[in-house]
Amino acid sequence: MDELDRVVREGWGRLLAQLLSQFRRLDLVEDALGDAVEAASRTWPTDGAPDNPAGWLMTAARRRVLDRLRTEEVARRKAPLLTIDAARQERGTSTMADPGSLVEDDLLRLVLMCTHPALAPEAASALALRLVLGVPTPDIARLFLVNESTMAARITRAKKRIVGAGIPFGVPDASVLPHRLDTVAHTAYLAFTAGYSPGSGPDLLRADLAGEAIRLTRTVLRLRPDEPVLVALLALMLLQHSRRDARVTHGRLVLLADQDRRRWHSEDIDEATRLLAYPALLEPITAQAAAYVLQARIAAEHALASTPDQTRWDRIVGLYDVLLGLATTPAARLARAVAVAEHRGPAAGLAALEGVEIPASHRPAAVRAELLARAGDLDAARAAYDQAIAACANDVERAHLQTRLDELGS
């Protein structure tokens, strides 16, 4: 990675936040920073990178914003009817400014603006990757499995909505901040799961892009150290991410039990284990933070078993019971049924699966098929596999289900 790539990757959000803090013009500052990066890509290779690359980009971007503002000012002077409003506009700008000049605060403001609950979650998720991390729009499109122009339009609409609806570039007071950080976490997790559970198409795993959601979480956690919802989410993501290289071989999905555990990233598992021991998680925390903690502890049970046989399914069932006590979701009930089957056999698993339905998902049928097969009811298993295959939109997962069906014979 060359110097410019490095500075853009590490500094994009900070630079953008500083520009926004100074000019309050989302429409201008992102273009200006983009132009500055483009100018750097032309001059740095020949002139050499400057001593302070981030400062160079900041100066270049600031100059471009000022150019634009000057052009607007000229246009405004040519329209005398509008001059009255210049004073009004200045007043409007001053009411938006809030005290606090720390650059770190600016970055938190940017994060909170991108993830505002008045934005649709998917739009907020894409916007945070774009504005806070500078992830290129085509990559974000690939992560969310939409085409590039759709994603570009989604991001543009979200930016317009921020300006149009009056979503502030600010930090709310302490009574509201924890809920807003819940939304930040939810937004980051949405981007992460988009990389791991694709709905359709041949591309099973986009782990690199899911890794950007981890980077987003780390970025916010540095601004709010020990924030329970962020600590718990980072642990959960790292545990899931640790299995990225073992989940697919030769384009085929490998189930947890069949994965080569030596290919799990132990540094991720170690970090997650340390995070789960944070004292902050023992304080009263929001329901969402608690749900992430429980999911992470479940993932940790898997990660710490050196062979599938050593998995403590009894503990996993217990953790799912607590999780379902917080919020009953079909996905959690499905996962609990799988754990129950491992712990007490397929008949108990099938009983736990009773009534679990997830609209437009092949997963409940796929699990039922697997448990019926284990219970020896092959006719019913074949029927359930047929049902799952018909409902499955992902090429790799469908191939996996077909293989399982074929193995049952006829």
Added chain:
Amino acid sequence: MKYLVLLMGDGELKPWTHHTAEEQGELMSRFGAFDAACRAREGVEILSGEALGGPEDSTTVRTRGGQVQLTDGPFAEAVEGLGGFYLVEAPDLDVLLDLLKVLPPYDMQVSPVIDPYADAG
């Protein structure tokens, strides 16, 4: 920014007429509290705010083929009667949303008023 706040529906509240006089008094006091909260907040001002007559007294005006057609009733039959509105000046959406928590928990629509002189973005 200027916002129009439309009090669209009762949400989880009982209809106004189903409340006892005491409950109605409690709800009314929250409108008073909203007024006070807005006055106390810097950069916030209620420019206008009224309660509206019921759907039975609304008139819908449509011009079709150059002819004005009047229909009794509100514009969208499916929507509950619009109960009232505020026109509020506020620095941003969050300040306004924070203040609206003082009102009874009606279903609301918050729309920014277009400022024709605002910056293009």
